[in-house]
Amino acid sequence: MTYPYIIAGTGAAGLSLAFYLAQTSLNKQKILLIDKKLKNQNDRTWCFWQKEISPFEEIIFHKWQKIGFFSRFLEKTFDILPYSYKMIRGIDFYKFTQDFIRKNSHFEFLQAEVYQIEETPEEVILHTSKGEIRAKYVFNGLWQVPQNFERKKGYFYWFQHFKGWFLQTQKIYFQADTMTYMDFRVPQKPHEVRFGYVLPFAENQALVEFTLFSKHLLTETEYLQALKNYTENILGISNYTIQESEFGVIPMFDEPFVQKKPHRIIPIGTLAGAAKASTGFAFDRIQRQTHFLAQNLAQNGKIVLPKEKIKYRWYDSALLNVIERNRLSSEQVFSILFQKHPIKRIFRFLDEESNWWEDIQIMNAMPWKPFLQAIYENWKNRVF
Ligand SMILES: Cc1cc2nc3c(=O)[nH]c(=O)nc-3n(C[C@H](O)[C@H](O)[C@H](O)COP(=O)(O)OP(=O)(O)OC[C@H]3O[C@@H](n4cnc5c(N)ncnc54)[C@H](O)[C@@H]3O)c2cc1C
Structure with missing residues (x-):
């Protein structure tokens, strides 16, 4: 059979698109979701600021009304109302959206690796570990950090990369209503950005991260040394246990990702340029992008991504x-x-x-x- 639509990649973008499509008139179409992973691990946390109520409000793990900024020139805590800085754990998002989508029997899930996506004038063929699968249109959210890729002259291909620890401390170190957005007290190097980032959940619990914006990644030892230095020497935390850790690489590419006129294969999420080149923030942009796509498809049958400004x-x-x-x-x-x-x-x-x-x-x-x-x-x- 040929599916009307396939969503390849059930990360943030794929699941968000299916979540929004399931709330439109298109929820009677057969839609297949493919991913090589089951998405049942807490592989990341997402933060974003927002004034409005989120469609994912019930799975917000923590939110902050104050944010802190530290540097040699400025140390200040900002009240951000009417905004809140919100955090969602990956595992909660995957479960919430999958449960919602699975209530609709027209949506199917398949665990398979996609090797190649081939477009013909009539359809798209996905070559996968479970055989060939055909669709009229494929939403492609198969993002992976690229190893080698073509770089166009005049563009920047930076990464936001970070290592973080979920800490439990014996003493009180944090204020649960104030997160640290950027802490430039970490040792700096020219030609890049380095800062600490702290998300406290309780007075003795926080996610503490060491983050960089730069062209090249560090070695595992370098991230660990920098994170330890930030935790112990700058935040002054001793006697802590590490309950979980997080590592991430997000593209900060300023080259336009979005194809001018996508035909049958439509990029979504990071592949469609959702990660902002100057900050690496992507989650809220993915929500806007996939909501826009689902609404347009349902209302006028058009496949359009939001226009870039x-x-x-x-x-x-x-x-x-x-x-x-x-x-x-x-x-x-x-x-x-x-x-x-x-x-x-x-x-x-x-x-x-x-x-x-x-x-x-x-x-x-x-x-x-x-x-x-x-x-x-x-x-x-x-x-x-
Ligand atoms: C650790 C981490 C923390 C982040 N925190 C924030 C944050 O706080 N705020 C923010 O705005 N952004 C954050 N981001 C950036 C961005 O929001 C996330 O990367 C987001 O998950 C991107 O969504 P996506 O759908 O484009 O890609 P992903 O969510 O990575 O989804 C891609 C999916 O494709 C699947 N896949 C890839 N290749 C194949 C293949 N060949 N076959 C089958 N399946 C395949 C993967 O298994 C995955 O499920 C973070 C990123 C990371 C990595």
């Missing part, structure tokens, strides 16, 4: 250029951002919802020269 890609590229070329240190840039602006403006800017006046205010607070040089150099490298 080009100006933000230029802003993200300029920031990456400024840091890679060491025109300003990342600590300076982020300190200026948090010092000079209300948190709402920063969130709107990072959510790509700011208006021109807000953009001008953000840019006006930064030293102009390094950013103008960066924009000019990016343009020149792409054109010539």
Whole structure:
């Protein structure tokens, strides 16, 4: 048989798309979901800020109304209301969405590895560990960290990478309503971004992470040494037990991912550029992307991804250029951002919802020269 739709990859994007499709008129179509994993492990945690109630509100593990920023230039805690900074555990998301989708008998799940996706004029053929499977359209969310890939001139191919520990401490170290968004007190290096990140769940429990934005990954030992240093020497925590650990690599590529006119194979999630090039945040963007896709498909039969706002890609590229070329240190840039602006403006800017006046205010607070040089150099490298 040929399925009308297959969702390849049941990570954040695949499950979100199925979750939204199951709530539309398309819930009578046969839809197959394929993944090589069962998705029954807590392989990650997702955080995002939000004003609205999330469709996943009942599985929010913890939320914070205050966020902290630390650097040599600024130490400040911000009240972020009406926003909350929310965290969902991967395992809770997988279970919640799978349970919801499985209530509809038109959705089928298959555990199989996809080797190749082949498009013909009439259909798409998936070559998998369980044989050939055919569909009219495939939503492709088969993201894996690429080993070797083509790099276009003038674009940045950075990664956000991090190692974290879920700590249980004997003494009280944390405030459960305040998370640390960026802590630049960790040793810094030029041409990249390094910071600590803390998500406390109780006075003696937190996820503590060491995070980088850079071109190259570190060795396991380097992550562990840096995380230990942050935990013990900067946060001053002793007598702790590590209950779980987390490691992640997220692309911060500023090259446009989205195909101009996807035909029968439609990228979703990270493959469709959901991870923001300047921050690596992707979860909330995946929700917007897959909700938009499901709504359009159900309402007018059209397969469309949300339009990219080009100006933000230029802003993200300029920031990456400024840091890679060491025109300003990342600590300076982020300190200026948090010092000079209300948190709402920063969130709107990072959510790509700011208006021109807000953009001008953000840019006006930064030293102009390094950013103008960066924009000019990016343009020149792409054109010539
Ligand atoms: C540890 C970690 C923490 C993160 N935390 C945050 C956060 O706090 N906030 C935020 O906004 N973003 C975060 N991200 C970034 C982003 O939100 C996640 O990576 C998100 O899961 C991306 O969704 P996706 O559907 O594109 O990819 P994934 O969720 O990675 O899904 C891809 C799926 O494809 C399957 N697959 C891959 N290849 C094959 C194949 N050949 N055959 C069959 N199946 C295959 C995989 O098994 C997987 O299930 C985090 C990422 C990681 C890794």
